[in-house]
Amino acid sequence: MKILLGVGGSEHSRRALEETVERVRDTGDELTVAVFRSEAVAAPPTDIEADVNEVLETHDVNAEVTRVSGHPGGELVTLADQGGYDRLVIGGGTRSPLGKIQLGSVAEFVVLNAETPVTLIR
Amino acid sequence: MSGDRSYPTEVSGPFPTPPHAFTDEDGRNIVVRVADDREALVSMYEAFDPEDRAQGIPPVGEGSIRRWLDRVFEEECLNVIAWHGEDAVGHSMLVPDDENAYELAIFVLGSHQSAGIGTELLQTLLGHGKQQGIERVWLTVERWNDPAIGLYEKVGFEIRNTESFELEMAIRIADS
Numbered sequence: 001m002k003i004l005l006g007v008g009g010s011e012h013s014r015r016a017l018e019e020t021v022e023r024v025r026d027t028g029d030e031l032t033v034a035v036f037r038s039e040a041v042a043a044p045p046t047d048i049e050a051d052v053n054e055v056l057e058t059h060d061v062n063a064e065v066t067r068v069s070g071h072p073g074g075e076l077v078t079l080a081d082q083g084g085y086d087r088l089v090i091g092g093g094t095r096s097p098l099g100k101i102q103l104g105s106v107a108e109f110v111v112l113n114a115e116t117p118v119t120l121i122r
Numbered sequence: 123m124s125g126d127r128s129y130p131t132e133v134s135g136p137f138p139t140p141p142h143a144f145t146d147e148d149g150r151n152i153v154v155r156v157a158d159d160r161e162a163l164v165s166m167y168e169a170f171d172p173e174d175r176a177q178g179i180p181p182v183g184e185g186s187i188r189r190w191l192d193r194v195f196e197e198e199c200l201n202v203i204a205w206h207g208e209d210a211v212g213h214s215m216l217v218p219d220d221e222n223a224y225e226l227a228i229f230v231l232g233s234h235q236s237a238g239i240g241t242e243l244l245q246t247l248l249g250h251g252k253q254q255g256i257e258r259v260w261l262t263v264e265r266w267n268d269p270a271i272g273l274y275e276k277v278g279f280e281i282r283n284t285e286s287f288e289l290e291m292a293i294r295i296a297d298s
Contacts, residue, residue, distance in 0.1 A: 097225045098194050098217035100177035100262060103287055 001029045004085040004116070006068075006076045008038035008106060009048040016091030016121040017052060021059045031063035034079060036072035038106060073109030080116040088114050093122030127223070127282060129258045129294045134278025137249030137295070138242070140202055146237040150206055154246040157201035160191050162210035167191075171232045176264065177288065180229060193217075194227075200251055204230070204243045212239050214247040216259065223258040224251065244277050248295050257296040262288040 005020045007013045017033070024031045033056075035048050045067055056063055068075035080088040092107025101122065103111070111118050143153040157163070167180040167187045175182075181190050194215045195201060204212030214228035226247070230240050251259065261279070263270050265288065271281075274291050283290035 095178075096262065097219045098215060098227050099179050099181075099190055100225075100227070100288075102177065102262065105286070108287055 001027070001086045002084060003029050003031050003087045003089060004076070004080045004083065005031060005033045006036060006072070006088070006090045006106070006110070007033055007048060007052055008036050008072065008091075009041040009043045009045075009051075010038060010091065010104070012091035012093060012104075012122060013038075014051075014091070016089060017055055019121055020089050021055055021061050021063075024063070025059050025061050031061065032083070032085070033063050033065045034068050034076055035065065036068045036076065036106070038072065038104075040104070073106045073113065076106070076110055077114045077116075080114055085116050087119060088116045089119045089121065091121045093120065127221075127260060127290065127292060129223075129260075129292045130278075130280050131294070132278075133294050133297055135248065135252065135295055137245040137252065139249040139253055140246050142242065142246040142249075144238075144242050146234070146239050146242075148237045150234075150237070152204055152206055152211070152239055152242070154202050154204050154212075154243055156250065157195075157203045157213070159203070159210075160195060162203065163191060163213055164188060166210040166213065166231060167229075169231065170229070174229065174232060174235075176227070176267075177262065179227065200224075200247065200254060200256075202243065202247045202250055204234075204239050206234065212243045214243050216247060216251050216256065219260075223260055224256050226259050226261045240273050241276065244273065248277065248293070252295045255296075257298055258292065258294055260290060260292040262290050265289045 033052050090110050092104045093101050141155045146152050198218050200216040203210045211234040212230040216224040279291040279293045282292045
């Protein structure tokens, strides 16, 4: 399976990264990690990319790491739909003060707009 | 949470304060009280219909229900329960956010829905909140949930944000 993982540097996307890389290590799927800039995250894309590479190395997993600019949701969807991917994976979903789950804007855009099946890790 | 949330300028109310007794539209005697018994809510939520859940709450299973109740019963949170005899049939809560406002949620057991209990429960919670010095309250609701949106509007909530999955609504219950 050919998997595209979107990573924006949030806590949720960090978890999505760990889970996906662990899974890819077991399945041997072909993984591409797309780093995007999220409004809610202060870390520059270079830091996020370094973190992604470190996680990949720790788990001894090979993956192409790419960067998307512009509208992150739109770019991820285009990349997944046109790049022949079987699955688009994204982290997302924060909790409100009283515990309601709320989707972030990138996750929401991807879920609504991707033709490629989406896995949301929250 | 979004720091740009705006609240109506008009103050809504007046609202009843707990304890608030009334007869529902099916002739049942209901009383809304400040919550002092969490156990009754555990049973209520264990009996809760999965289709009446909203955005992941109430959670499923006793352990998760208890953990969630611990959170909404923390200090500075306000909780009221609608009682039908010995049974808790509705629960509404206010939980503080980081911006001096409160998030609201309300749940009514399926067996006791569509009888006006939600309206009274909601109004009594807002009356209680005002008594405790709360000024601004907000909530999120699934945009397809017309009965709930209608209920919130009836009480004075206004729609604030229509851009995301959930609709955000806000009310002012006291002047700043």
